[in-house]
Amino acid sequence: KNQVEQSPQSLIILEGKNCTLQCNYTVSPFSNLRWYKQDTGRGPVSLTIMTFSENTKSNGRYTATLDADTKQSSLHITASQLSDSASYICVVGNTGFQKLVFGTGTRLLVSP
Amino acid sequence: ETGVTQSPTHLIKTRGQQVTLRCSSQSGHNTVSWYQQALGQGPQFIFQYYREEENGRGNFPPRFSGLQFPNYSSELNVNALELDDSALYLCASSLAVGDASGYTFGSGTRLTVV
Numbered sequence: 001k002n003q004v005e006q007s008p009q010s011l012i013i014l015e016g017k018n019c020t021l022q023c024n025y026t027v028s029p030f031s032n033l034r035w036y037k038q039d040t041g042r043g044p045v046s047l048t049i050m051t052f053s054e055n056t057k058s059n060g061r062y063t064a065t066l067d068a069d070t071k072q073s074s075l076h077i078t079a080s081q082l083s084d085s086a087s088y089i090c091v092v093g094n095t096g097f098q099k100l101v102f103g104t105g106t107r108l109l110v111s112p
Numbered sequence: 113e114t115g116v117t118q119s120p121t122h123l124i125k126t127r128g129q130q131v132t133l134r135c136s137s138q139s140g141h142n143t144v145s146w147y148q149q150a151l152g153q154g155p156q157f158i159f160q161y162y163r164e165e166e167n168g169r170g171n172f173p174p175r176f177s178g179l180q181f182p183n184y185s186s187e188l189n190v191n192a193l194e195l196d197d198s199a200l201y202l203c204a205s206s207l208a209v210g211d212a213s214g215y216t217f218g219s220g221t222r223l224t225v226v
Contacts, residue, residue: 034215043202043217044155089154099168100215102154
């Protein structure tokens with residue numbers, strides 16, 4: 001069964017600190033892995049996308065890693081800001097017509 | 113370049129009623145996918161339309177139906193609404209084949225069934 005599992009479910013960190021979110025997947029055949037940021041009640045916004053051959057991708061203070069052998073990914077957030085408070089969703093794409101399998105997300109709260 | 117737009121942004125319906133949600137895809141995109149996101153959960157795939165034909169469906173009953181128009185905009189119709197249909201409905205557009213980067217979501221329609 002195609003599944004994406006994320007950990008932790010929720011996380012509270014102090015402003016300015018770093019954090020790392022984890023994603024494990026069993027989706028096959030694998031096409032790509034994406035990290036999205038979703039503010040409450042809004043649509044997801046893409047942070048990074050990686051294909052099979054890529055093992056790291058950065059977008060400002062966000063850095064994603066991918067290990068296709070172990071089927072694991074992480075999202076590292078550096079020098080967190082209050083505006084980083086959101087849900088972060090790991091999404092794995094199948095080949096073909098871009099059907100995506102979503103994780104349930106990690107809810108991050110950055111506290112002042 | 114316009115993004116994905118959804119309408120309405122919020123909607124309240126009574127159990128048993130019917131609802132139509134609308135999505136305008138990003139310019140140049142010919143594929144539209146619809147997702148249901150319950151509170152605190154990840155989005156669940158409803159179905160996808162490619163060039164006006166349904167191309168894949170998730171585990172949703174037939175009362176969830178859709179359309180895609182020649183301009184690639186799309187509608188999601190839900191009949192006989194149930195309380196559990198209350199959710200954020202997301203539309204995403206993309207190029208169908210060979211596009212690993214262009215999957216773009218709208219801001220969603222918040223449906224409340226009372």
